[in-house]
Amino acid sequence: MNYLERRVIHGMLLLVGVSVLCFVFGSLAPGNFFDEMKLNPQISPATVAALRSQYGIDEPLPLRYGRWVKSVFRGEWGYSFAYNCPVKNLLLVRARNTLLLTTLATLLAWLIAVPLGVWTANRRGRWDDRLGLAGTSLLLSVPELVIALVLLYWVVRTHGLPVGGMVSVGFDGLGKEAKLIDIVSHLVVPAATLVLASLPLLVRHIRASVIEVLQAPFIHAARAHGIGGARVLFRYALPAAANPLSSLFGLSVGALLSGSLLVEVITGWPGLGPLLLEAAMARDIYVVVGAVMASTFFMIAGSILADILLVVVDPRIRLGSI
Amino acid sequence: MRNRRRIVAALSVLAALHLAILLAGFVAPYDPASQNRDFPFAPPTRIHFVNSHGHVHLLQPFIYEWRVRPDSFNEYEEDRDREYPVRFFRQGPEYKLAGLLRSHIHLFEVEGSAHIFLAGTDAYGRDQFSRILYGGQVSLAAGLLATGISLFFGLIVGCVSGFYGRWIDESAMRLVELFLVLPWLYFLLAVRSFLPLHISPTQTFFLLVAVIGTIGWARPARLIRGVVLSAKTRKYVIASRGFGASDSYILRRHVLPQTYGILLTQSALLVPQYVIAEVTLSFLGLGLSEPAPSWGNLLSNLQQYNVLVSYWWMFAPALALVIVSLGYLQLANAVHELQSG
Amino acid sequence: MENEATAPPAFVPPLVRAVGLNKRYVQRAPFSQKRFVIDALVDVGLEVAAASITALVGESGSGKSTLARSLAMLEKPDCGEIWFEGKQITQSSDKELALLRPRIQLVHQDSAGALNPRFTAAQIIAEPLEIQRRESGPRMRLRACELMEEVGLSASWADRRPLEFSGGQRQRLAIARAIALKPDFLILDESLSGLDLSTQAQILNLLLDLQSAYSLTYLLISHDLSLVGQVADFVAVMYRGKVVEAGTRKDIFANPRHAHTHELLGAVRLVESAFRTAQAGGRQ
Numbered sequence: 001m002n003y004l005e006r007r008v009i010h011g012m013l014l015l016v017g018v019s020v021l022c023f024v025f026g027s028l029a030p031g032n033f034f035d036e037m038k039l040n041p042q043i044s045p046a047t048v049a050a051l052r053s054q055y056g057i058d059e060p061l062p063l064r065y066g067r068w069v070k071s072v073f074r075g076e077w078g079y080s081f082a083y084n085c086p087v088k089n090l091l092l093v094r095a096r097n098t099l100l101l102t103t104l105a106t107l108l109a110w111l112i113a114v115p116l117g118v119w120t121a122n123r124r125g126r127w128d129d130r131l132g133l134a135g136t137s138l139l140l141s142v143p144e145l146v147i148a149l150v151l152l153y154w155v156v157r158t159h160g161l162p163v164g165g166m167v168s169v170g171f172d173g174l175g176k177e178a179k180l181i182d183i184v185s186h187l188v189v190p191a192a193t194l195v196l197a198s199l200p201l202l203v204r205h206i207r208a209s210v211i212e213v214l215q216a217p218f219i220h221a222a223r224a225h226g227i228g229g230a231r232v233l234f235r236y237a238l239p240a241a242a243n244p245l246s247s248l249f250g251l252s253v254g255a256l257l258s259g260s261l262l263v264e265v266i267t268g269w270p271g272l273g274p275l276l277l278e279a280a281m282a283r284d285i286y287v288v289v290g291a292v293m294a295s296t297f298f299m300i301a302g303s304i305l306a307d308i309l310l311v312v313v314d315p316r317i318r319l320g321s322i
Numbered sequence: 323m324r325n326r327r328r329i330v331a332a333l334s335v336l337a338a339l340h341l342a343i344l345l346a347g348f349v350a351p352y353d354p355a356s357q358n359r360d361f362p363f364a365p366p367t368r369i370h371f372v373n374s375h376g377h378v379h380l381l382q383p384f385i386y387e388w389r390v391r392p393d394s395f396n397e398y399e400e401d402r403d404r405e406y407p408v409r410f411f412r413q414g415p416e417y418k419l420a421g422l423l424r425s426h427i428h429l430f431e432v433e434g435s436a437h438i439f440l441a442g443t444d445a446y447g448r449d450q451f452s453r454i455l456y457g458g459q460v461s462l463a464a465g466l467l468a469t470g471i472s473l474f475f476g477l478i479v480g481c482v483s484g485f486y487g488r489w490i491d492e493s494a495m496r497l498v499e500l501f502l503v504l505p506w507l508y509f510l511l512a513v514r515s516f517l518p519l520h521i522s523p524t525q526t527f528f529l530l531v532a533v534i535g536t537i538g539w540a541r542p543a544r545l546i547r548g549v550v551l552s553a554k555t556r557k558y559v560i561a562s563r564g565f566g567a568s569d570s571y572i573l574r575r576h577v578l579p580q581t582y583g584i585l586l587t588q589s590a591l592l593v594p595q596y597v598i599a600e601v602t603l604s605f606l607g608l609g610l611s612e613p614a615p616s617w618g619n620l621l622s623n624l625q626q627y628n629v630l631v632s633y634w635w636m637f638a639p640a641l642a643l644v645i646v647s648l649g650y651l652q653l654a655n656a657v658h659e660l661q662s663g
Numbered sequence: 664m665e666n667e668a669t670a671p672p673a674f675v676p677p678l679v680r681a682v683g684l685n686k687r688y689v690q691r692a693p694f695s696q697k698r699f700v701i702d703a704l705v706d707v708g709l710e711v712a713a714a715s716i717t718a719l720v721g722e723s724g725s726g727k728s729t730l731a732r733s734l735a736m737l738e739k740p741d742c743g744e745i746w747f748e749g750k751q752i753t754q755s756s757d758k759e760l761a762l763l764r765p766r767i768q769l770v771h772q773d774s775a776g777a778l779n780p781r782f783t784a785a786q787i788i789a790e791p792l793e794i795q796r797r798e799s800g801p802r803m804r805l806r807a808c809e810l811m812e813e814v815g816l817s818a819s820w821a822d823r824r825p826l827e828f829s830g831g832q833r834q835r836l837a838i839a840r841a842i843a844l845k846p847d848f849l850i851l852d853e854s855l856s857g858l859d860l861s862t863q864a865q866i867l868n869l870l871l872d873l874q875s876a877y878s879l880t881y882l883l884i885s886h887d888l889s890l891v892g893q894v895a896d897f898v899a900v901m902y903r904g905k906v907v908e909a910g911t912r913k914d915i916f917a918n919p920r921h922a923h924t925h926e927l928l929g930a931v932r933l934v935e936s937a938f939r940t941a942q943a944g945g946r947q
Binding site: 556557558560561562563564565566567568571575576579 | 735737761764765768769771773776777778779781790791794795840844
Binding site: 157254285 | 499504506508513515516601602605621631637643644651
């Protein structure tokens with residue numbers, strides 16, 4: 001537990017560092033939200049000036065950072081100029097949506113990747129392995145952007161699934177079951193994109209880990225005892241490969257989070273991605289910082305999760321002999 | 323050796339693509355900004371080898387001009403009244419080859435008032451094929467330059483950190499950790515958002531390059547630091563010290579050559595990633611904006627529903643992107659295997 | 664506690680003199696709080712007479728290599744003094760050390776590791792010349808080839824990489840590199856270990872030839888007393904970081920006083936008797 005506590009503290013320090021980094025970069029920028037506002041002829045210069053002083057835009061950087069930190073402790077996480085509310089309100093909802101999408105996609109991806117990886121590892125060098133390698137290479141080269149667009153195109157042409165957003169019009173009037181189906185049907189395209197984008201690397205890593213494990217003597221012994229193919233693979237080999245795989249799991253969660261931004265924007269899924277994009281366009285600086293911190297938090301949480309998984313899954317670490 | 327064949331294949335495809343893009347002015351039949359308002363969203367021109375008399379002329383392809391179908395307002399059909407042969411190496415609109423030489427000669431074109439739209443047109447009737455080539459200049463250049471920046475900083479930080487150790491190393495590695503834990507696209511957007519939105523295309527380009535380059539220096543830095551650390555403790559480095567070698571001598575003669583391998587593989591990995599980063603930024607509207615073409619803003623047309631559904635040729639820049647990715651990935655794999663082999 | 668060598672006449676000061684050297688290494692095992700303390704040198708004193716061959720023997724871990732590195736100014740001892748030609752060098756500034764370096768050279772134990780595998784033989788030998796800017800361009804390569812010939816390697820191999828040479832040839836390369844700057848004092852750290860007997864003999868002969876050609880002073884470090892005892896004038900024995908015995912070769916071999924010296928000598932006698940038995944057996 002000592003190690004875990006240290007990791008959590010380490011993670012929190014990293015978050016602090018990230019927030020400082022964001023603020024520093026922000027201070028390098030000429031112009032801000034209110035410059036854009038000034039261009040709007042409907043808002044009087046006096047209003048702009050008043051708003052500027054209210055939000056302390058012209059104060060020196062450390063002062064602004066201090067204010068923001070205080071706001072964080074108050075639970076507000078800064079103030080959004082565009083939405084006119086504390087950033088926290090925006091973050092919570094969007095983060096929940098992103099988390100929903102990403103966890104689903106991660107689970108699905110692993111559900112597909114593990115059997116694929118184990119299978120191709122077993123059939124190493126044979127034609128189906130080669131096919132798999134070529135396929136993953138190809139898929140790896142297709143950027144997420146393109147996958148999303150292609151999937152969108154296909155869905156639109158077949159008129160099968162709803163496109164865009166998380167819920168359809170008239171959602172509130174639906175029964176509980178129908179609501180669930182509605183959300184799930186909106187999840188399909190973004191989740192599928194994320195799954196396809198992350199599959200190739202996952203399959204490759206799993207395959208590599210399993211190949212290594214399959215070289216071990218105890219596998220040969222199991223086979224010599226007549227234990228059947230699938231059983232050997234999944235009951236003997238896979239658990240032994242759990243060590244590198246659980247680290248991979250934690251990391252893949254983080255990577256998926258970085259990737260989900262684009263997918264959310266393209267498919268209209270209301271997560272952290274579109275929020276950040278909007279705020280970026282509007283120079284809504286505290287929202288930007290909040291969104292970056294939220295996603296970084298997920299990355300760090302993912303890697304800590306990986307460490308926890310490692311301890312749970314690998315008895316050697318628990319018993320302290322590593 | 324299969325590896326060598328792969329490298330040669332990947333290199334040739336990449337070289338051909340890069341060359342075509344570098345010589346965009348020559349390969350493209352039209353200026354990327356020239357509009358043809360009569361042909362909005364025209365599909366790719368079909369190239370024919372068999373003429374109406376049934377003769378096959380493999381070496382003399384020709385086209386039919388598009389004509390709006392009389393019963394619709396946005397569907398096209400071929401105007402079979404006249405054949406326009408495709409001609410090579412003829413004079414056309416002037417351009418500057420790679421920004422330096424002025425020339426008139428284009429790789430191929432059709433005479434007269436006909437148009438050859440190899441990849442169709444967009445809403446303004448601009449030839450997509452030409453735009454893809456010119457857009458490639460931006461996207462590829464951004465990727466290559468940003469890779470250079472990342473590797474440059476990564477090399478410096480990695481060398482200094484690994485070589486001089488102690489507090490320099492500690493603080494540098496903390497910074498590396500920070501940059502590695504940031505989800506890169508989020509950070510990219512955030513940094514881009516902090517910078518001015520309405521600036522000239524050239525400025526945008528260099529800004530993009532700088533921003534993208536500063537995202538990815540961390541991983542190369544860490545890898546190079548590892549190499550420097552292990553090189554530093556080698557006996558022959560200690561022996562050099564015994565001869566009175568200065569730090570800079572040891573860095574130059576013994577340590578730096580060890581980093582070439584990593585630099586090579588990292589560049590093959592980073593270039594496609596950075597090209598995709600530029601494309602993504604431009605796609606989202608935070609990169610290069612109209613009218614300057616980039617694969618990103620060419621693809622952003624697909625965000626409109628009607629374009630996505632009806633005009634499949636607008637996906638063409640995606641194909642170019644995939645080819646670039648594939649090529650560099652194969653290269654990276656092959657180089658990696660070569661080194662560890 | 665020092666046993667000083669008795670042979671050199673009082674009016675010729677030793678070339679190198681070390682007094683009261685101490686060096687302690689503290690290692691922390693990763694991820695734990697445990698620390699390992701290694702006392703590599705404990706109050707070590709040594710004298711090396713000019714134009715002589717001094718052997719430094721001891722088992723692994725006795726501190727021989729640490730002493731070698733300290734004498735070669737590659738490591739600073741925690742405390743103690745080192746004198747070279749009557750001048751204190753432990754407190755010298757980097758500038759003064761830089762002037763001294765060409766005169767004290769160390770040939771490492773691990774010849775494969777001590778030579779950069781990407782360099783050619785000529786580049787390796789020329790490296791000290793390049794660093795010290797003694798020569799340049801074609802003259803440098805010429806000098807490198809000369810040195811190769813001197814140590815018994817054919818100059819036609821100048822463009823080969825170290826791994827293309829055998830162990831013994833690599834040692835010759837290392838020696839050639841070490842004498843490139845015409846040093847006065849040469850420390851050879853286990854340079855003969857891992858070579859077969861005949862190669863060892865050849866290298867020893869080479870060293871003797873070089874000594875008379877360049878009037879070198881050697882410090883031969885080894886765990887093998889029988890080997891270095893053949894050519895040494897003086898012998899010092901180290902055990903667990905301390906110099907436990909020192910004297911002329913005759914003294915040490917005839918009247919060993921410390922238990923460890925007995926052990927090392929015992930090994931010698933064992934080898935000798937085994938050799939004689941083998942010879943006798945062979946003839947029958």
